[in-house]
Amino acid sequence: MAQMSVVEALNQAIMEEMQRDERVFCLGEDISDADGGYGGAFAVTRGLHDKFGYDRVLNTPISEILIAGMAVGAAMTGMRPIADLQYGDFLFCCMDQMVNQAAKMCYMSGGRVSVPMVMRAPVGATTRGAQHAQSLEGYFTHVPGLKVICPATAYDAKGLLKTAIRDDNPVLVFEHKLLYGGKRKEREALSMVGEVPDGDYTIPFGEAVVRREGQDITIVANLMMMYRAMEAAVELEKEGIRCEVIDPRTLVPFDYATVVESLRKTGRLMIVHEDNYRNGWGAQVSAYIAEHEIYLLDAPIKRVAAYDVPVPFAPVMEKYVVPSTERIIESARSLMNE
Amino acid sequence: MMANGKIKNKRTAEHSHSDGNNSSGNRAGLAKPEKSQLLTTLPEKRKALGMYEAMVLIRKYEERIYFLFLEGRVSGSIHQSHGQEACAVGMLYDLRPSDYMASTHRPASHDLAKGVSVESMMCEMYAKSNGCCHGKGGAMHTGDISVGAIPANAIVGSNIPIAVGIALSCKYRKTDNVVVCFFGDGASNEGAFHEGINGAALWNLPVIFVCENNLYGASTPVKATMKIDTIAERAASYGIPGERVDGNDILAVNAAASRAIERARRGEGPTLLELMTYRIAGHSRSDACAYRPDEEEAAWFARDPIKLYRNRLLDSGVASETELSAIDAAIDERVDKAVELAEASPDPLPEDALKNVYWEGGVL
Secondary structure (H helix, E strand, O other): OEEEOHHHHHHHHHHHHHHHOOOEEEEEOOOOOHHHOOOOOOOOOOOHHHHHHHHHEEEOOOOHHHHHHHHHHHHHOOOEEEEEOOOHHHHHHHHHHHHHHHOOHHHHOOOOOOOOOEEEEEEOOOOOOHHHOOOOHHHHHOOOOOEEEOOOOHHHHHHHHHHHHHOOOOEEEEEEHHHOOOOOOOOOOOOOOEEEOOOOOOOOOOOOEEEEOOOOEEEEEOHHHHHHHHHHHHHHHHOOOOEEEEEOOEEEOOOHHHHHHHHHHHOOEEEEEEEEOOOOHHHHHHHHHHHHOHHHOOOOOEEEEEOOOOOOOOHHHHHHHOOOHHHHHHHHHHHHOO | OEEOOEEOOOOOOOOOOOOOHHHHOOOOOOOOOOOOOOOOOOOOHHHHHHHHHHHHHHHHHHHHHHHHHHOOOOOOOOOOOOOOHHHHHHHHOOOOOOOEEEOOOOOHHHHHHHOOOHHHHHHHHOOOOOOOOOOOOOOOOOOEHHHOEOOOOOOOOOHHHHHHHHHHHHHHOOOOOOEEEEEEOHHHHOHHHHHHHHHHHHOOOOEEEEEEEOOEEOOEEHHHOOOOOOOHHHHHHHOOOEEEEEOOOHHHHHHHHHHHHHHHHOOOOOEEEEEEOOOOOOOOOOOOOOOOOHHHHHHHHOOOHHHHHHHHHHHOOOOOHHHHHHHHHHHHHHHHHHHHHHHHOOOOOHHHHHOOOOOOOOOO
16 A cells, blocks of 8 residues: 555556556647656646657647547557646637537447547636636537546546546546645645555446445535535534535436435535536436436435636636535535425 | 649649649639549559459449439438549548448548448438448448448538547557548638547548538538638648649549558558549438539539549540440449339338347347
8 A cells, every 4th residue: 555646646647557558658738858848737747758758759830629639540550559648628729629529429320439538627616717627527418429537536537537538439528626635736736645555457437336334414525525525524513414525426427326325324415526516417316316217305405516617817706616624514505405 | 733723633642732823724623624634544454453443343332322322211300422423432442351441421421432231321321220330320320340331421521530549549559541631611610620630640540531522512602611722731730741732633643642552551641632522412312512603613513523434444445335334334323223122121120210229239
């Protein structure tokens, strides 16, 4: 066991997979640290160049369509690319490649072509304004043919990224900028390190984790919001409200069973995400539970999400828009009174 | 290259960067589609007839599809490629099965020329379970990865960066395979064109970018969409060779293809070829081509690529009328049989729609 940050865990996963499988390579903007380069906008790919050289750590022009399209083409013909887009918001520059190409190629070919690619995309509000801030999960969980994962701990980051690289389908990896825990500290960042086993391990997609057990409310929360939910749970415990916090870890596929199991105990469901309220991924979870398991519920489902506005710059406004620990606590109290 | 409104087929093995000297002709391309100068020499007989056969297969396939469509036997829309046979066959005839080809919403000529079977194409048009995409692709997505024809792409220009990724893969896997990427004049105004070609040029990737300039993006003439005269000259901005070629002269296309393919195989990087050609049919099923002047159509139809090549074969004595007619008849029979097979083939099960969203393994 070693203690490491999410950045270190992601880096280790990529390093080990590139060693294990010569078909794996990285491409993206500023991903190489050769010649004074960054080694990735968030330093995830630092050190890879020394081991694997220019070809397997390919710095690209600022061309998102090229990055995504090349990943699709290389993946279709025997490679396993890991693409890096610096900021998730830039995914919109290559939506066609992600949605019309990567996601549909296997289907349109009648199952004769596979696209084993990984697209890494940092999300989360970090006082950079509206175009470097969004949590985009909802857009992509909508797309048949994509898998969508969101590791929040170092252990999950390494294990899930390895699974993503070995998966035969396009996998979108949402990483939260405030959870990286690298040397480059963000304001408001959690200085997180976590235990990571030595050597190789993978984590299957579609297996949620119960981060904290409780009897009264089931809180499903991902990425940064999982930590805020945990913080809220500690406070709520003092008031006698015992929260069970579930981290779904992967959104497509989604582990409904763990949520349902928890609801048998609590009868109350809260979903917390930094994605927008309207049609955020929580809307689907909420609808699924209402459709299939409504008799488990003792109260209406509560969704706590970013308000339906672009992410503002001013820190006071940004904090207001993104769900805070306080907002989660307030919502939990009102849910208990339902 | 265009000069004084006429086509000169390049005879040298050299590449020239398109330098804008092509502007003397009609901006739409061939000012007057005069009889091609046909300076290129015919290949040996087997290849000469093989290319003829491949062109006739495309023509007869597309003609049959048109009638099947009118009869309501095939669904959806059709974007037909007849009239552009010389582009497809000239570019692809010398490729290996292990080379790749990336096509567009008008893929039949490319797919057939790359070796996708006419039977599996026809079955796909009939939306049958034994179609080349098992009924999940349709007219705009035909292909067969086992012969290097990746599923055709109906988003204009989007196959370009994908082709660049395939070329990268060919290089990384240490093969000397190449990728031929087709697109139309319209695609050259897409961002994907710029990003893709720039990347391929940057890394000297083995890909040949082939613009089939049929003078119209759907109903809009090329000259209404760009201020420059040729698409080939765009190559200069990526630092790669660009060449405009008579796309209705299969020998000219094949000669340009050889130069570009050899360059790519040698690891010297991509080439942009602009093949001047013309659709026989409209853009899609209901297009009567009201935007095309009658005299333009007449001039181009007089330069039908199959007619030109057929005459060339006969004039040069490489083949007799009897030989060529025998090829025509054999193709007719093959297309008939493909239709019979498609008619008799089973529909997919409705619930097959739920399969293949994710990779299920194996090779079909």
